[in-house]
Amino acid sequence: MLAADYPFLDLFWTMLIFFFWIMWIWLLFTVFGDIFRRHDISGWAKTAWIVFAIVLPFLGVFIYLITQNVGMTERNLARSRAQREQFDDYVRETAGGGGAAAEIEKAKQLFDSGAITQAEFEAIKQKALA
Structure with a gap:
């Protein structure tokens, strides 16, 4: 262990340990988040997994990752897909279907079909352009 006496190697070793400690904390949050x-x-099954991961931390977490890998991936993809769809719906709702041009087009179709009068068409057009 002559190399451990050098300050640079002590620093390197400390950084490596810190990196693995942060990675372990991230892994615990990932596994516990997926369980919950x-x-x-x-x-009861959730409790059993949590107790197993706390009593035998490395073994419990690694066994969970090995046995539940496909399920974790599918759940993450489904959650990501749902969030994307929710965002897309929000954008569509907020955009209002195209803005003033779309409103004028709808009003023109209503006017052409006879559902609204010329005055109502002009009012909708002015409101859309305002």
């Missing part, structure tokens, strides 16, 4: 977000297992 699951809807396909009961509360």
